[in-house]
Amino acid sequence: MASFKITGGRQLKGELVPQGAKNEALQILCAVLLTSEPVTIHNIPNIRDVNQLIDLLGDMGVWVTRTGESSYRFQASDVNLDYLETDAFKRKAAALRGSVMLLGPMLARFKKGRIPRPGGDKIGRRRLDTHFLGFEKLGAEFHFDGDFYRVEGEHLKGTYMLLDEASVTGTANVLMAAVMAEGTTTIYNAACEPYLQQLSKMLNAMGAKISGVGSNLLTIEGVSELHGTDHTMLPDMIEIGSFIGLAAMTQSEITIKNCRIPELGIIPDVFKRLGIQMEFRGDDIYIPSQDRYQVDTFLDGGMMTISDAPWPGFTPDLLSIVLVTAIQAQGTVLVHQKMFESRLFFVDKLIEMGAQIILCDPHRATVVGLGRQQQLRGIRMTSPDIRAGVSLLIAALSASGSSIIDNIEQIDRGYQNIDTRLNAIGAEIVRL
Numbered sequence: 266m267a268s269f270k271i272t273g274g275r276q277l278k279g280e281l282v283p284q285g286a287k288n289e290a291l292q293i294l295c296a297v298l299l300t301s302e303p304v305t306i307h308n309i310p311n312i313r314d315v316n317q318l319i320d321l322l323g324d325m326g327v328w329v330t331r332t333g334e335s336s337y338r339f340q341a342s343d344v345n346l347d348y349l350e351t352d353a354f355k356r357k358a359a360a361l362r363g364s365v366m367l368l369g370p371m372l373a374r375f376k377k378g379r380i381p382r383p384g385g386d387k388i389g390r391r392r393l394d395t396h397f398l399g400f401e402k403l404g405a406e407f408h409f410d411g412d413f414y415r416v417e418g419e420h421l422k423g424t425y426m427l428l429d430e431a432s433v434t435g436t437a438n439v440l441m442a443a444v445m446a447e448g449t450t451t452i453y454n455a456a457c458e459p460y461l462q463q464l465s466k467m468l469n470a471m472g473a474k475i476s477g478v479g480s481n482l483l484t485i486e487g488v489s490e491l492h493g494t495d496h497t498m499l500p501d502m503i504e505i506g507s508f509i510g511l512a513a514m515t516q517s518e519i520t521i522k523n524c525r526i527p528e529l530g531i532i533p534d535v536f537k538r539l540g541i542q543m544e545f546r547g548d549d550i551y552i553p554s555q556d557r558y559q560v561d562t563f564l565d566g567g568m569m570t571i572s573d574a575p576w577p578g579f580t581p582d583l584l585s586i587v588l589v590t591a592i593q594a595q596g597t598v599l600v601h602q603k604m605f606e607s608r609l610f611f612v613d614k615l616i617e618m619g620a621q622i623i624l625c626d627p628h629r630a631t632v633v634g635l636g637r638q639q640q641l642r643g644i645r646m647t648s649p650d651i652r653a654g655v656s657l658l659i660a661a662l663s664a665s666g667s668s669i670i671d672n673i674e675q676i677d678r679g680y681q682n683i684d685t686r687l688n689a690i691g692a693e694i695v696r697l
């Protein structure tokens with residue numbers, strides 16, 4: 266188990282370039298299984314979850330060639346389906362959440378697929394019903410033997426389906442199964458975040474016929490085969506949001522480069538409602554060093570609540586960052602994590618550091634901003650999940666004295682060389 270030692274209280278200054286998007290990468294990498302032709306992908310983040318999925322594809326027989334710093338070519342012309350029966354597959358696929366999206370492509374191309382219970386953050390119940398109900402609607406059979414989920418379907422047929430929830434990985438999985446089904450599939454209540462739009466655009470470039478991209482109603486006309494393509498990943502919007510929170514908490518002047526601002530949806534506005542100033546300079550976001558940031562109230566004077574919702578609502582993956590950023594704001598914010606029930610427990614560490622937070626219940630925490638009247642104190646803590654881990658890192662960077670964060674493998678799942686990149690603009694983080 267690795268740890269970070271952080272010397273807090275330093276103001277940072279400089280530029281940060283966001284990595285390619287983790288959650289887009291996991292969808293896109295699974296989609297390479299849909300064709301026997303080469304698919305080249307650019308701007309792939311060098312992070313644990315993505316590297317594990319690339320390794321897994323290699324083990325399945327996909328030819329993987331690194332063609333540049335963050336570019337790879339994949340060719341799934343010799344996939345070994347027997348590998349799916351091995352213990353190694355079980356162990357590796359169970360290490361990350363994104364592996365569940367191998368199922369849709371396997372079903373589409375090889376008529377069957379098998380996956381162990383996927384891993385990922387332990388942030389509450391994470392059901393997979395949407396995935397399997399969708400596959401069944403397409404005519405596949407589904408079995409779960411307690412260890413493995415199996416799907417089989419010789420002849421997938423297009424149909425209308427109303428997803429039981431707008432699940433991100435569920436929509437991606439069903440979409441990838443449907444692209445080569447016979448006839449037309451309509452997916453209503455589809456998740457529509459930019460990463461799914463990116464996946465749809467890539468599939469269309471491979472020869473799929475998907476319309477309604479960007480909406481919650483996708484129409485897919487099945488085609489008999491897909492071809493190779495080139496695809497470039499968006500910058501990671503969760504990393505961009507994390508850097509905005511980091512800048513505010515540490516009073517740093519940071520420019521976040523090449524953000525693809527139109528794809529960020531409501532994210533910048535939510536941070537602005539915390540009182541954080543930012544300027545859009547072309548496609549960069551400039552955040553000046555701010556001594557104070559005053560939380561907005563609602564128009565009727567009511568206390569600010571920030572909650573998550575399926576896209577184009579605010580992503581749940583940034584609520585932990587909003588929560589930590591509110592600690593040094595002026596004013597009070599209620600953070601309401603509606604989707605996941607175990608994602609806010611890390612606040613006990615922040616309270617130990619001196620933050621004024623009341624955990625109302627597993628879904629809601631009220632943060633009473635310190636308005637820089639008092640600095641947080643460094644402590645020793647453990648990173649429970651990716652986003653809580655980075656939130657603790659931000660808290661530690663703003664604190665007086667030094668902190669240790671254990672279990673930073675969680676942070677490495679989603680943030681590329683975060684220590685080196687932040688040290689380059691003035692942070693003091695040592696990997697132990």
Ligand SMILES: CC(=O)N[C@H]1[C@@H](OP(=O)(O)OP(=O)(O)OC[C@H]2O[C@@H](n3ccc(=O)[nH]c3=O)[C@H](O)[C@@H]2O)O[C@H](CO)[C@@H](O)[C@@H]1O
Binds near residue numbers: 362363430433575580
């Ligand atoms: C690998 C990957 O891409 N992971 C992301 C993906 O996970 P993932 O695809 O696993 O998450 P889902 O979109 O399926 O849903 C997450 C949770 O939210 C609940 N839910 C979902 C939709 C809805 O309309 N209402 C609702 O309450 C679900 O019951 C579930 O508990 O999307 C999540 C939600 O943005 C993100 O936190 C994860 O980072």
Ligand SMILES: C=C(OP(=O)(O)O)C(=O)O
Binds near residue numbers: 651652
């Ligand atoms: C919850 C997350 O990831 P995963 O779905 O991979 O666990 C996340 O990226 O915040």
